[in-house]
Amino acid sequence: MSASRTAVSRSLLTPFNIVAGLILAVGLVITVMRFTGGLGAVTNLSDYNPWGLWIGFDLLVGVALAAGGYVTSAACYIFGLKRFHSAVRPAILTGFLGYALVVFALHYDVGRPWRLPYPFIVQPGTTSLLFEVGACVALYLTVLFIEYSSAPLEWLGFRKARNLVVRLTMVLTILGVVLSTLHQSSLGALYLIAPSKLHPLWYSSYLPIYFFVSSIIAGLSMVIFESSLAHRYFHDKMDETHRRETDGVALGFGKAASLVLFGYLLIKVIGLAVDNNWHYLTTGWGAWYLVEVLGFVALPCYLYAVGVREKNLTIIRRTSGLAVLGIVLNRLNISLVAFNYHLPSSERYFPHWMEIAISVFVVTVGILAYRFIVTHMPILYEHPEYKDAH
Numbered sequence: 529m530s531a532s533r534t535a536v537s538r539s540l541l542t543p544f545n546i547v548a549g550l551i552l553a554v555g556l557v558i559t560v561m562r563f564t565g566g567l568g569a570v571t572n573l574s575d576y577n578p579w580g581l582w583i584g585f586d587l588l589v590g591v592a593l594a595a596g597g598y599v600t601s602a603a604c605y606i607f608g609l610k611r612f613h614s615a616v617r618p619a620i621l622t623g624f625l626g627y628a629l630v631v632f633a634l635h636y637d638v639g640r641p642w643r644l645p646y647p648f649i650v651q652p653g654t655t656s657l658l659f660e661v662g663a664c665v666a667l668y669l670t671v672l673f674i675e676y677s678s679a680p681l682e683w684l685g686f687r688k689a690r691n692l693v694v695r696l697t698m699v700l701t702i703l704g705v706v707l708s709t710l711h712q713s714s715l716g717a718l719y720l721i722a723p724s725k726l727h728p729l730w731y732s733s734y735l736p737i738y739f740f741v742s743s744i745i746a747g748l749s750m751v752i753f754e755s756s757l758a759h760r761y762f763h764d765k766m767d768e769t770h771r772r773e774t775d776g777v778a779l780g781f782g783k784a785a786s787l788v789l790f791g792y793l794l795i796k797v798i799g800l801a802v803d804n805n806w807h808y809l810t811t812g813w814g815a816w817y818l819v820e821v822l823g824f825v826a827l828p829c830y831l832y833a834v835g836v837r838e839k840n841l842t843i844i845r846r847t848s849g850l851a852v853l854g855i856v857l858n859r860l861n862i863s864l865v866a867f868n869y870h871l872p873s874s875e876r877y878f879p880h881w882m883e884i885a886i887s888v889f890v891v892t893v894g895i896l897a898y899r900f901i902v903t904h905m906p907i908l909y910e911h912p913e914y915k916d917a918h
Contacts, residue, residue, distance in 0.1 A: 548892050555889025558882045562636055570882040576868060577877035579637075584863030585887050586633035588715060589856050590626055591665070592739075595747030596754070597623025597672055598708040601701040603784075612780060614773040617679060617907050618758060619751050621898065624672040629894045631669060636886055657714050664711035671704050682911040683904065690914075713740040719862060727866035729808050729817040732799040735862075741792045746855040748785040749828075752778050752848035762902050767909035775841055782844040785851065786832035793825050813869065820861060824854025 562570045573580050600619035603609045635641040648666075653659040674693060681690035716739030723731055732738065759766070759774050766774075800806060808814045828851040835843035868876060902908055 548896060551885075551889055551892045554885055555892070558885055558889070559636075561882070562886070567637075567639060570880060570886070572877060572880045572883070574877070576871065576875065579863060580877055581864065581879040581883045581887060582633055582637040584860050585856075586637070586890055587630055588859040588863055590630040590633070591712065591715060592743050592746040592855050592859060593750050593852065594623045594626025594630070595708065595712065595743040596750040597626075597675070597747070598668075598701075598704040599744055599747030600751055601675070602705050605698055605701045606705070609780070611773065612777055614770045615751055615755060615777045615781075617676075618754060618902075619747075620672060620675045621679070621901060621907055622750065622754055624669070624676045625894050625897055627665065627669045627672055629890050630665065632893070633887075633890050657718050661711050661714045661718070664707045664714070668704060668707040668711065671700050671707065675700050675704070679901075679905045679907055682906050682914060687913075708743070709740060712743040713737065715739050722867070725868050725870075726862065727808075727813055727869045728803065728805050729800075729813060730862050730866045732803060734795060734799045734802075737795060738792070738799070741788065741795060742855060742858060744788050745785055745792060745851060748781045748788065749848040749851035749855070752781050752785070752845060753852055756845040756848070758902070758908060762908055765902060765908045769910065770908050778841050778844050779836055779839065782832045782847070783836045785848075786829050786836060789825055789829035789832065789851070793821070793829060796821055796825070813866070816861075816865075820854070820857055824850065824857055828854060 558570055567573055571580060571582075596619040600612060600616050604612050604616050634644065638644060644662075647653050647656075647659050647662060674696065678690050678693045681687075681693065713736035716735035716737075719726055719731070719735055720733070755774055755777055759771075763771075809818065828847050831843055831847040831850070834840070835847060864877065906914075
């Protein structure tokens with residue numbers, strides 16, 4: 529018995545678990561400080577900068593990177609690309625966890641989080657973009673939960689409930705695409721009301737289109753990025769079908785990502801031309817804008833194309849990481865870096881270390897939840913009792 533307990537202790541005391549435990553401990557302490565001392569106790573937010581890192585990273589980035597769910601479901605069930613079926617459940621899980629963590633993180637950012645349901649049941653603000661975003665996110669989170677629920681239902685042995693969820697697949701997929709189109713674009717539309725605060729290179733009447741198209745890029749790239757990590761760290765949890773189809777998913781999604789990135793680059797150039805903002809490119813802000821567009825849009829577009837042409841999976845998988853970083857950079861540029869650009873540096877917002885710690889805490893919770901679910905539920909493999917149902 530003592531030998532088995534020692535083995536269990538060693539399996540738990542891994543470097544990952546130790547670091548994750550420390551992050552959770554610090555995050556819980558800061559959480560208590562946030563909800564007992566208010567926003568001022570743990571953030572650098574102000575009237576000039578009411579939206580900080582928790583909106584820029586936890587919301588805008590989180591929603592974009594969770595787009596793999598609707599992108600993969602649409603590819604498989606609407607466009608009939610069944611060869612990507614093995615990627616659907618991991619993508620749905622990532623999307624569900626992503627949106628759940630967005631809602632979780634919002635409780636930190638909203639001054640009175642217990643009033644989050646108010647716009648729906650007390651005082652509907654149907655003319656507000658935030659109401660539309662909130663309604664779509666809440667509905668889509670529900671859709672993702674129902675889509676994801678087939679895995680735990682199989683795990684628990686609830687056959688009838690699982691079969692009912694599967695029969696709703698097409699309806700849920702269509703709802704997911706519609707709701708995602710609405711709120712992904714509306715997140716960009718939120719910044720249309722701040723033309724004097726957002727730098728002209730990032731401000732454009734095309735912001736809703738930019739956000740929606742870039743969410744497709746984020747979804748495609750996240751599926752490749754996540755599948756490569758899962759293939760490395762959860763290889764033993766995969767069945768032969770998932771192992772065999774992983775390379776095909778990377779090639780197919782890499783090709784699609786290259787095409788969408790090229791379209792996104794064209795739209796960005798059109799936006800510059802329409803607003804006649806070429807002269808800003810010679811400034812310091814212009815140099816930073818070119819870093820984003822050339823380094824994280826044009827370059828991944830080219831690398832994806834090269835990787836697909838040469839069937840080089842290493843290039844495709846590494847490029848997916850670069851594309852994901854590009855989405856993160858774009859959302860942070862719009863929400864933080866280029867926002868209130870005209871203010872002196874002494875008055876500009878920079879996140880408090882506790883804000884950063886809470887964001888790391890939220891991401892860590894997501895990683896631990898993903899690891900638990902993938903380890904115990906049929907995500908990377910087909911349940912043996914339902915193989916004939918796919």
